Amino acid sequence: MIGFLTRRTGAAIIVLLVLTGAVFVLQQYSPGDPVKAYLGANASPAAVAAERVSLHLDDPLLSRYWHYLTQAIRGDLGISFRTHRPVVTDLGAFLPATVELVVVAFLFALLLGALFATIRTLAGTLVRGILLVGATAPPFLLALGGIILFYAHLGWLPATGRGGDGFLLAHSLVTGDWAVFGAGLQHVVLPAFVLAVAPAVSIGRILRASLQQTLGADHVRTARAKGLTEAAVFGRHVLRNSIGPGLSMAGLQLGFMFAGVVVVEQIFSWPGIGNYLAESIPAADYPAIAGVTVVLGAVYIVTNTVVDMIQALADPRIAL
Amino acid sequence: MIASVDDLHVTLRGNPVLRGVSLSVRPGEILGLVGESGSGKSMLALSLLGLLPPDAHPQVTGTVEVAGVDMVHGSAAAHRAVRRRELGVIFQDPMTSLNPTMRIGRQITEVTRDRAQAVQLLEHVGVADAALRLRVYPHELSGGLRQRVMTAIAVAGRPSLIIADEPTTALDVTVQAQVLKLLRDLRDEYGCSVLFITHDLAVAAQITDRIGVMYAGRLAELGPTRDLLTAPAHPYTAGLLRSRLSLSTPRDRDLPTLQAEAGSRGSGCAYHPRCPLAVDRCAEEQPPLTGSDHQKSCWRDISDMPAGNSAPDPGGHGAAAEGEPVVKLRDIRCDFKVRNGWRRAGTLKALDGVDLDVAPGEAVSIVGESGSGKSTLLRVIAGLIKPTAGTREVTGGTQMVFQDAGSSLTPWLTIGELLRERVLKLGRAEQDDRIEKALTAIGLPITVATARPRQLSGGQRQRVALARATIVPPAVLLCDEPTSALDASLAASVLNLIRKLRGDLGMAVVFVTHDLAVARLMGDRIVVMTGGRVVETGAADDLVSRPQAEYTRTLLAAVPEITS
Known part of the structure; x- marks a missing residue:
């Protein structure tokens, strides 16, 4: 270890x-x-x-x-040429927004991926179809479509911004400030969904394939021969043995999502590092670009390390 | 009756796998079910369990009853209750049949969750330090221990019937003997019945009270073990017994084989195209299973069966030429780094100082259990593994034939393309000529050249692997258990072919096997290995009749034989 x-x-x-x-x-x-x-x-x-x-x-x-x-x-990533502030200060201001967006999107992706993998009814086929169509559309198209439908026509969701700053959702959740939490949630739903659709399909397909493979495995036959109910067979013998490939894919996708925020944050005017990066590149603001790169690289490495550790926990045959 | 099936027909994906089986398991008996792959014996077991694969859309007619419950029609809940209370199962491969991510203690008493009972069961099946072993995972145990765990699971619910589907096929022969003894002891103690499925008549002979011989989805013969083995009533059983390779099979003759499967089965007896006794009636009308205690499904009388027909072996037996060895190994050592769980890396001495000479044209059998280093040694000779230390001299080319011909042939190439790869330097016309000669030599029609590997049977694939290895005759042919995945009747014909090719091409053969009987038949000389070392070397018959090493004696004692 x-x-x-x-x-x-x-x-x-x-x-x-x-x-x-x-x-x-x-x-x-x-x-x-x-x-x-x-x-x-x-x-x-x-x-x-x-x-x-x-x-x-x-x-x-x-x-x-x-x-x-x-x-x-020493914790000094230089001064941004564009904002004239230390890059670390800028990152501190923009990173929380991105973290909250990506975390919510990642939860969506896991949930939708699990649905994609497990539902075997007609409704499941429908959900899979919708997700597949969504995943093949470019994110900006999906984002614009979502804004037109849910903001312009239905008026259910706001089109831009996030309704506050800092770790808005986490903070209001901890302090029990439900009005702020609700508003934050309303803002985050659409961008998070746009960000989540393609990863959900990737995770769901892998998970589905590995579930099907495990369902046909010899040890699952043994479990059935013990006279266990299908629910017990699935819960105790299938799930844990199928989760590995899904986890790897989820880890990869989490990394991609941090990189994918650039487009989504621009469209939804989300004040995160994606937006920050998009403004820094045309200004040739290299300290800022390098700072964001370091953050994205670190996120990638940490998530994959955590995924490997979870896999080792799930499967005793894996030695770290 | 504990369990019975009556006129059971099962069709999977439109293919009939059981075609009218009637059979009862009596209280307290061990009933053997013997047959080659595809005979339907495992499907019968799954029918009893009510676990026929649903994706194959099984169509079932006839009845299956276990402890009075209808396992074809009743509710899923009723089937589960029968499996929980009345049935225990042991499957073939204990590695894949145990859940790799669940501790074995939990797996044994998953239904009751009783820790004390798990300890007691583990002790019962002969696992030492049972209380400590509860917390290990299957991959941390040896194959034999895993199968003991599987057995503990099977008896955990105090079943009235244990279904054991090839429980020893994946195990070494010494471990097999232990597991067979364990099964017999458990039957005596718990008073349950056992349905023992195997492809090997000799294994069934060790443990069963009665044997049913299955062929193409039907029972060919059913009778008390001793009767059936000494006086088989069906020509298929007689053929199986005759073609069985044992420690006393004559070495200087062709190995006896069953007639290869050919042609359509039509409406009559499925065995008639291969049967030496077949008459017109056999092709038209299905014989019923008749008789009281010893039943057979055959129109003919077995006493008309012709005597054995094996010809003297034309191959160059004992033709080992004098001269410089083609393979010369001195003090070969081979270390593998292993990582075991969370512990530090260790070193596995796969080969620990092995010397070996093979003379031109000589046949050497290397015999040993899994982990003995026999396959590693073969790979060192082939140059596929570089030894850690020692000298290796090999003159002339080597070619290798592997156990699983299915996965050692590239699936998207035709047989012709696979063979052509080895003779690319020749002109096109000569290539075609060589391919034709190679296919003729292995007894396959030239039309096979356009087929792909999956269109061939297992025996045919192994023949193609041999053709590929010998299309350019090597100085040494290296065989790694080439027949252990084949049914007995096919195995003998492949072994005959290797012997013939050796004689025709004058090549040396190094034959690796876990089976002493096969080693004796294939080698002029036998090398016995264990733990990466050679423990004994000797002329084939001498070594079997007068073993010197203790280990060789243990191995010989564990070989299941049919004694009459």
């Missing part, structure tokens, strides 16, 4: 080094002058040159990268 965590931490460090390194190399070779963005379009050439020096932008790439890394270890 300790060996496993050590190996994963080592891998995480390497992955983060590669990711930030890639951002630095991109910065070197991409057009657009971040200093102009930083100082404004009207800055004099002399001021720009001076600022380049003070931002260390004229230093060799490796030395700048080294500077970035040593600062990062």
Whole structure:
């Protein structure tokens, strides 16, 4: 176990080094002058040159990268060229919104995926069909369709924003502020659903296939031969043995969802890191881009590590 | 009667698998059900359990009764109650038949959840440290212990009938003997009946009171074990007994085989196309099962059966040429790193200092139980595994034939393409010529060249694997249990073919098997292995009649034989 965590931490460090390194190399070779963005379009050439020096932008790439890394270890990811605030402060402001959106979307995806995998009635076929159609549509189309239907026509749900800031849902849930919680939920439903549909289908298909495989397994025949009811057979002998592939897929999809928020947050004007990233890229705001990259990479690694640990708990044959 | 079926017909996906079986299990008896794959014996077991696979849309006529309950029509709840109270089951492969993610204690007494009872049952089936073992998972146990756990599950509900479907087929021969003894002891103690399903008449002979021989979904013969084995009344039973390979089968003759399955069965006796006694009536009319105590389903009288017809083996037996060995292994060691659960990695010594010489044209059998290192040794000779230490000299090419011909042939290539791969350097015309010769040599029609592996039977696939290995004759043919997945009648003909090819092509053969009887028939010399070491080497007949090593004696004692 300790060996496993050590190996994963080592891998995480390497992955983060590669990711930030890639951002630095991109910065070197991409057009657009971040200093102009930083100082404004009207800055004099002399001021720009001076600022380049003070931002260390004229230093060799490796030395700048080294500077970035040593600062990062102290928790300093640099200053955003665009917002003029520390990137860490920006992330602190935008990350909670994204976390809440993705967590809700992930719960949706698990729920819909489980429904997709297990319901065997006509209604189940219908749900599967709707999900499949939703998953094949591009997210922006789904988002626009949802806004037109639920906001413009029915007026059930708001189209943009999230009705507060910070960890809005978590905070109101803990403090029992149901009015705020309800409003937050209303805001989050549509974007979360758009984000969840494609992952739900991926999770559901894998889970469905592995459930069907397990149902035909020899040990399930043994369980039936004991005279257990179908519910007991399913609950005790099928579920735990089928969950592994579904879990792997869920872990992967959670990572994809954090990356997928860029489009969805833009459409719903959701104040999260997806929106932040979308605004940073055209401004050549590399400190901000690198900061978001580090966060996404870390989320990816942590979720997959957690998934592997849950799998080892579910299946005693897996040794970490 | 504990359980009975009457005129039972079962059709799965439109294919008849049982075609009129009538049979009763008497209180306290062990009833053997013997047949080759596809004979319907497992389907009979599933019918008794009320667990015919629903996806196969089973159509059932006739009656199945267990403890007075109708297992065809009654409610699902009633069937479950019968399974819970009256039936216990032991399936073939204890690895896949136990839930891999549930502790064995929980699995044994899943219905009652009684820990003390689980300990008692485990002790009963001969598992030491039962209280500690309750918390382990199936993969942490050996095959023999797993099958004991399976047996504990089967007797947990104090059943009146235990259905054992090939319970020892996946086990080593020494473990098989222990499990058979355990089953007999449990029957004596609990006074339950046992329905014992196997493909091996000799195994059935060890344990059963009565034997039913199944063929193509019907009972060919049913009678007391001793009667049936000493005086078989059906030509199929007689053929099975005659083609059984034992430690006393003559080595210098072709192995006796059953006539291969051929042609359609029509409306008459399903066995008639293969039967040496068949007359016109057999093809037209299905014989009923007649007789009182010893019943048979045959129009003819067994005393008309012709005597054994095996020809003297034309192959070059004992033709081992003198000269430099084609295989020369010295002090071969092979270590594998293993990780076991949460514990640290250890080292498994698969081979621990093995020396082996194979002379040109010589046939050597390597015999051992699972984990003895015999397959690893074969792979070292083939160059598929690099030994950790030691020297390996192999002159001339080697070719390998594996146990499962089905998965060792590429499924999307035709047989012709599979064979052509090995002779690509030749011209097109010569390639075709070689393919035709290779197919003729293994006794298959040339039309097989356009077939794909799944269109062939298991025996045919193994023949194709042999053709692929010998289309360019190797100096050494390496065989890894090539017949252990085949039915007895097919196995003998494949073994004959290997012997013939060896004689015709003058190649050496290294034959790995777990079966001493087969080892004796296939090798001039036998090498006995256990734990990665060679414990004894000797000329085939000497080793079997005068074993020197203790381990060889244990192995010999465990070989099930039919004594008359």
